[in-house]
Amino acid sequence: MRDIRPTVFQILGDILGVPADVLSPTASVSSLKYQEMAAAAIACEKAFHIELEDERIPDLKTAGAWVDYVKERIADRDDGRPAPTDQERESWYY
Amino acid sequence: MEPTIHPDHPAEQAHLTMILALIQQRLANAQADSEKQLAGLADTRRDEFTERQEPLLRNLWAAHRFEDLVHLSQEFQSAAEEEKDHESTLRQIAGLKKLARSPYFARIDLRFDEEEPDETVYIGRRSLWDDKKENLLIHDWRAPMASVFYRFGAGPAFYQAPMGKISCDLLLKRQYEIQGGRLIGFFDADTVIQDSFLRRLLAQNASAQMKSIVETIQKDQDVAIRDENHDLLMVQGAAGSGKTSIAMHRAAYLMYEGLKNPLKAHNILILSPNTVFEKYISGVLPELGESSVATSTLEQLLEDALGLPVQSRAERWEALCSPGPEAARRREALTFKSSRVFAVLLDRYAAALPRLLPYEDLCYAGKTLASRQEIRSWAMDHSSASPLGVRLHRLEMHLWERVHALRPARFDQLRMAAFRLGRGEEYARGCAIWESGVLARHMRRITRLNLPRLYSALLHDKALLARLGKGLDIPEGLSFDPVSGGPVPLEDASAMAYLRMKLSFSPTPGDIRQVVVDEAQDYGPLDYALLNQLFPKARFTVVGDVHQSLEREAGLSLYTQISQALNRPTAALLELNKSFRCTREILNFSLQFLPDVSIQSLNRSGAMPQLLPNSQLQEEIAACQAQGYQSIALITKTRRDAERWQQVLSLPMMGRNAALGDVFLVPLSLSKGLEFDAVLLLDCDEKHYGAPEDRRLLYVACTRALHRLALFAEGAFAPLVKAAADLAGSAEKP
Numbered sequence: 001m002r003d004i005r006p007t008v009f010q011i012l013g014d015i016l017g018v019p020a021d022v023l024s025p026t027a028s029v030s031s032l033k034y035q036e037m038a039a040a041a042i043a044c045e046k047a048f049h050i051e052l053e054d055e056r057i058p059d060l061k062t063a064g065a066w067v068d069y070v071k072e073r074i075a076d077r078d079d080g081r082p083a084p085t086d087q088e089r090e091s092w093y094y
Numbered sequence: 095m096e097p098t099i100h101p102d103h104p105a106e107q108a109h110l111t112m113i114l115a116l117i118q119q120r121l122a123n124a125q126a127d128s129e130k131q132l133a134g135l136a137d138t139r140r141d142e143f144t145e146r147q148e149p150l151l152r153n154l155w156a157a158h159r160f161e162d163l164v165h166l167s168q169e170f171q172s173a174a175e176e177e178k179d180h181e182s183t184l185r186q187i188a189g190l191k192k193l194a195r196s197p198y199f200a201r202i203d204l205r206f207d208e209e210e211p212d213e214t215v216y217i218g219r220r221s222l223w224d225d226k227k228e229n230l231l232i233h234d235w236r237a238p239m240a241s242v243f244y245r246f247g248a249g250p251a252f253y254q255a256p257m258g259k260i261s262c263d264l265l266l267k268r269q270y271e272i273q274g275g276r277l278i279g280f281f282d283a284d285t286v287i288q289d290s291f292l293r294r295l296l297a298q299n300a301s302a303q304m305k306s307i308v309e310t311i312q313k314d315q316d317v318a319i320r321d322e323n324h325d326l327l328m329v330q331g332a333a334g335s336g337k338t339s340i341a342m343h344r345a346a347y348l349m350y351e352g353l354k355n356p357l358k359a360h361n362i363l364i365l366s367p368n369t370v371f372e373k374y375i376s377g378v379l380p381e382l383g384e385s386s387v388a389t390s391t392l393e394q395l396l397e398d399a400l401g402l403p404v405q406s407r408a409e410r411w412e413a414l415c416s417p418g419p420e421a422a423r424r425r426e427a428l429t430f431k432s433s434r435v436f437a438v439l440l441d442r443y444a445a446a447l448p449r450l451l452p453y454e455d456l457c458y459a460g461k462t463l464a465s466r467q468e469i470r471s472w473a474m475d476h477s478s479a480s481p482l483g484v485r486l487h488r489l490e491m492h493l494w495e496r497v498h499a500l501r502p503a504r505f506d507q508l509r510m511a512a513f514r515l516g517r518g519e520e521y522a523r524g525c526a527i528w529e530s531g532v533l534a535r536h537m538r539r540i541t542r543l544n545l546p547r548l549y550s551a552l553l554h555d556k557a558l559l560a561r562l563g564k565g566l567d568i569p570e571g572l573s574f575d576p577v578s579g580g581p582v583p584l585e586d587a588s589a590m591a592y593l594r595m596k597l598s599f600s601p602t603p604g605d606i607r608q609v610v611v612d613e614a615q616d617y618g619p620l621d622y623a624l625l626n627q628l629f630p631k632a633r634f635t636v637v638g639d640v641h642q643s644l645e646r647e648a649g650l651s652l653y654t655q656i657s658q659a660l661n662r663p664t665a666a667l668l669e670l671n672k673s674f675r676c677t678r679e680i681l682n683f684s685l686q687f688l689p690d691v692s693i694q695s696l697n698r699s700g701a702m703p704q705l706l707p708n709s710q711l712q713e714e715i716a717a718c719q720a721q722g723y724q725s726i727a728l729i730t731k732t733r734r735d736a737e738r739w740q741q742v743l744s745l746p747m748m749g750r751n752a753a754l755g756d757v758f759l760v761p762l763s764l765s766k767g768l769e770f771d772a773v774l775l776l777d778c779d780e781k782h783y784g785a786p787e788d789r790r791l792l793y794v795a796c797t798r799a800l801h802r803l804a805l806f807a808e809g810a811f812a813p814l815v816k817a818a819a820d821l822a823g824s825a826e827k828p
Contacts, residue, residue, distance in 0.1 A: 038523035054501075054523075055494070058531030 004048065004074070008067045011043040025064025034058075044070050050077050100280065106270075109216075110277050113197050113231060117222070121190045124183055131180040138173050189220055189383055196272045197222065198232050199309045202243050203266035204251075212265060217243055219308055220383050235308045236320075236350035243267060244316035256354060269309070303377035307339045318668050319344045322353075325662035328614070328653050329637040332693040333684070333797035334675025337637040338767055341610045342378040344635055348608055349384050359385035361607040363629070366391060367616055368407060370748065371767050375612075392621060395602070395628065396587040399594060400545065405581040407616065408733065411763040413583075414645060415732045424583075427572060429646050431585040432618020434655060435566050440589060440620075442562045443552050444596035448474045448482055450558075453540065458497055458533055459504040464489075469540060483543050483598025490541040497533065501526075543597055546582075549590050550574045588621050595627035602628045613767055614638025614656065615648045622659035634660055641688055642794045644763060647787065672696065673797075675769055679703060679822075680803045684796035686818035687789040703796070703803040705778070705811055705819050711743075714774060714804050715757055723771035723802065726757045729795045731782045733761040739776060762791060765798050773799035776806050783812040792818070 006020065012029055013020035015036050032040065037060075041052045044066070050073040060066045100106075198218035205212045215233050217240045222232040233240050238255045242264055245251070251264040271278040311319065318340045321327050327344075331337035345364065348357045359379075364387055366372045372389045379386050396404045405413075414421050414428070430436055451473060453466040472489040473482060480488070505526055512522040552558060553572045560568075576582050582590065594600075609629050611617065615638040617625075625634075636656055640648040657665045673681055673693050677700030685691060706714060718726045728745065730736040736747055736759040748760040760768075775795050777783075783792055792814060796803055805815055 034524035034528045035520050036524075037527050038520045041527070042520065042523060053498075054527045054530035055497070055534040057527045058534070 004070055005067050007047050008044060008070055009063060011040055011047065012063050012066060014043075015040050023063045025062065025067065027063045028061060029063055029066065030061045040066070048074055050074055103280075106280060107277055110197070110272065110275075113216075113222070114194060114275050116225075116231070117190055117194045117197060121187065121194065124187045124190060128180065128183045128187060131176065131183060135173070135176045135180060138176055192383070193218065193220060193222065193232075194275055196275075199270055199272070200240075200243050201266065201268040201270070202239075202264060204239070204242065205263040205265055206260070215239055219306075234350065234352065235311075236347050237352055241316060241320060244311050245313045303373075304338065304342070304375050306378055306381045307336065307343065308382070311343065312336075312672070314668065314670055315340050315343075318670075319347050321666070324664045324666045325633045326657060326660050326665035327633075327635045328656060328665065328667045329635070329670060330650065330653065330667060331637060331639055331670035332673050332691075333639060333642060333794070334673035334681075334769070335639075335670040335693075336674055337639065337670065338375060338612055339378075340670075341612055341635060341637050342375055343382070345387055345608070345610060346379055346382040346384045357607055359387045361605055362387040362610065363606045363608070363632075364389040364610045365395075365612065365625075367613040367766055368764060370764050371612070374768055392588070392617065393584065396582075396584075396591050398602075399591040399628070400582070400587060402546070402587070403581040404587040405584045407584060408761065408763045409581070410584045411644060411761075412732055412734065415734075423571065425645070426569060428585050429618075430569050430572070431589055432620050432646075434619040434623070434659065435568075436589060437592060437620045437623045437659070439552075439559075439563055439566055439568065440593050441596065444482070444593060446562060447543075447548070447597070451540075456493065456533075456537060456540065458529075459500055459507070461500075463496055463533075464493055481597055481599050483594075486541040486543065487598070490537060493537060493541075497530070504529075543594075545590050545594055545597075546574075546576070549586065549593060585618075588618075588624055592620060592624045592627065595624065599627070601630050606632050608632060609634050611636045612638070613642070615640045615643040615652060616645070616766075618646075619652075619655040619659050622656050626660050634662065636660075641691055641790060642766065642797075644766070644791060644794065647790075675800055676797055676803075677701075677801060680796065680799050680801075683803065683818060683822040684793050686821045687793040687796070687814065700801050702823065703805065703819070705805050705807075705815065708776075708806050708808045711774065711776075711806055714806075718772040718774075718802060719757070721772075721802070724756070725770040726772045726774065727765060727768075727770035727798065728757065728759045728774045728776055729762055729765050729798065730759060730776050731762055731791065733763075735777055735782070736761045762795055766794060768798060769800055770798055771800050772802035772804075774804050774806060777808075778805040778811050778815045779807045779809065780812045783814055786814075788812070789814060 005025075009020040009023045013023055015032065016023075016029065037057050041054075041057055044050070045052055048070060050070065052069070052073060056069060060069055196218070198216040200217040202215050202217070203212050204215060216231065217235055217237075218232040219235060220232070221230055221234040221237070223229070224231055238253045238260075241253045242251045242262070245253075246264050246267075248264050248267060250261065252259055252261045254260075267283045268280055269283045270280040307315075315336055318327065318329050321344075329337055329340060331340070341364070345362050347353075348362065349359065350356055364372075364375070366375065366389050368391060372391070376386060376389070391407070393404045393406050410428075414425055448470075453470045453473070455466050456463045456469065469489065472485060472492075475485055478485055505522065508522040508525045508529075509519070512518065512525070515521070552562075553574045559572070574583075574586050576586070606629050609625065609632045611625070611634065614636045636653075638652075640650055640652050653667050657667075671693055672695075674696050676684065676695070677698050678695045679700055679702050681693060681695045683703040685693060704714075715726060715728075727748070728736075728739065728743075730739060739745070739759055740747055743759070746758045748758045748764060773795065775792075778792075782788075796805075805811070805819075807815075810816075811819075
């Protein structure tokens with residue numbers, strides 16, 4: 001599996017307003033508001049062609065937890081579930 | 095044993111020379127093989143990387159071909175196999191080097207049939223075949239035939255071979271001392287000489303790590319080591335009787351490849367009292383040529399099971415020794431919380447919980463996702479064989495499936511609402527995340543069992559305790575008040591882990607088939623019931639001494655309780671009443687603290703234990719050093735006491751990383767299971783050892799000494815100590 005951390009850190013860094021390279025796996029992201037969580041989730045979903053489950057997102061308290069969860073969902077997707085098409089993705093939101 | 099000029103000496107010397115030559119030849123071959131393998135391995139790695147793997151790796155992401163991945167994996171596998179072969183050769187070299195130092199330690203001559211020639215069997219730490227692999231030149235000490243050496247004197251003998259019982263006559267039983275490949279001496283052993291050989295070995299100084307005892311295993315020890323008939327083998331052994339050695343040699347025996355179903359290192363778990371002890375025993379199996387097995391403490395197992403920090407046994411001991419009523423209350427609660435009665439109470443609680451949990455409706459998107467009746471019926475589904483925790487987990491999965499099915503429609507609603515507010519997609523998704531987060535928290539309150547809360551609820555609800563405790567003797571004032579974020583008291587952690595196993599059966603992962611429990615008296619019946627749940631398929635070896643229990647009174651009935659709790663199809667209890675550690679004088683003195691206990695000593699003689707004032711402590715330390723003792727332990731009752739003495743004496747404190755060398759302070763709880771050349775027991779006054787139950791502590795502390803024992807006090811000695819000294823004939827010096 002390719003290293004997804006830089007991309008996830010970039011997404012979180014953009015939302016938190018900090019450079020991605022200062023984030024570490026233990027960096028807290030618990031200050032994210034719900035709308036910011038949503039922005040991060042949507043960005044990750046688009047970047048990795050996955051679907052994040054809403055109920056899990058409030059529990060992701062560190063940057064590392066986001067990376068781990070995204071990895072888990074990529075693995076779930078590769079485990080047999082077809083990756084959602086852009087059309088499907090659009091249908092979730094619009 | 096003086097070097098002996100025996101009529102067989104030239105023949106024995108010639109035999110040793112022949113064996114050593116063979117070992118040297120094998121060693122040279124193995125070293126040559128190793129060099130070849132190493133060179134081959136380097137070539138393989140270079141070739142594979144430059145010619146095959148590197149281009150593959152470079153193009154891997156671009157290629158995305160499954161065949162490439164398979165090919166690459168095969169390339170890596172071939173290198174890994176070569177590496178494995180090389181490691182095996184290195185192990186062979188290490189084994190041969192050890193063998194060259196002392197190829198064998200015993201010989202038995204056996205007659206199976208009058209008409210057949212007698213068979214001469216040399217016994218060593220590992221076996222050695224002749225070049226044609228037809229004859230064993232040295233038999234592994236674990237081989238069935240070798241048991242004749244440990245169990246019989248000259249005359250009729252037998253051993254259990256895979257094909258059944260084999261009878262023979264033991265014609266000769268000879269023991270050798272071979273050091274650095276040199277034959278120092280040998281003697282033809284009968285029991286008396288064996289004792290003198292043993293005494294000489296035991297007169298040596300203690301070492302920082304426990305050593306193997308293959309040369310001196312006694313008959314009853316051998317019976318315990320080789321037992322394969324029982325799923326639960328319990329060994330009650332006096333202090334210094336070699337219980338721990340038996341446990342370690344038994345582990346090595348169970349890994350012997352000559353057995354029908356030998357165990358691998360990962361099949362064995364040794365449960366030891368603390369990490370200092372773990373370090374002490376860590377060298378035995380490698381010395382016997384086996385891989386180290388996993389060791390753990392109960393605390394570590396509990397932390398893994400609960401995911402919470404757990405108080406160590408040493409910390410609990412400190413708490414139990416604190417002055418004030420709290421320690422007495424805790425001691426009383428500890429006895430109950432580690433009892434079988436408490437396990438029964440927890441069983442009843444686990445069975446009653448589905449009726450006791452507070453259920454409520456679960457709503458999502460303004461609709462009832464599951465009614466409290468539905469949730470309750472899931473929890474109370476007695477037709478399911480799964481425990482409550484598993485049933486609730488399944489319910490949670492089921493409810494999320496319902497949520498996920500409703501989610502697209504719900505998201506449409508949220509998006510429309512966001513649109514009306516002039517907000518976009520992110521706002522709607524944020525609302526969905528918030529809503530799902532609230533639902534998840536709510537659902538978890540229902541479907542996840544909060545063990546500390548459930549456990550606390552049981553202990554603090556008097557009405558519930560009275561209802562569930564019908565027919566049970568439940569003491570007043572039970573509580574569970576851990577410091578927030580601090581470690582869970584050990585006895586509560588055991589009980590919580592037991593409850594957890596009852597509520598969501600989840601045995602320890604891995605393939606543990608033999609659990610060895612050392613210092614068995616330190617675990618209560620509830621701990622054993624927990625071990626039974628954690629290792630349902632394992633056989634158990636349990637070694638201990640009920641007279642060495644620090645925290646609570648234990649008797650031989652403990653073994654009945656262990657047998658009930660572990661509930662194995664076959665169980666046996668062996669008793670070892672001979673002590674090999676202390677001198678006769680030290681053992682006699684120590685036994686004055688336990689008047690009802692009888693232990694045989696090996697009759698090794700030494701100085702009388704002494705009662706000395708604190709003013710002579712430095713002098714006694716110097717005297718011990720002058721004797722050349724390598725480990726001089728100043729034992730205190732608690733760590734607090736040890737720290738106080740550390741301020742005065744500036745001596746190191748024994749811990750996981752401190753070697754057992756020279757002079758050091760050690761709290762009693764950490765000294766259990768260990769042995770030292772000299773023991774200087776501090777604070778032997780009434781304040782520290784004034785209670786009747788302190789007899790056991792004094793017994794444990796005194797029996798740590800191999801050669802020399804002195805007890806110190808400032809002012810008057812505790813009456814218990816005075817009385818023991820009077821009875822043993824030890825003088826108190828002014």
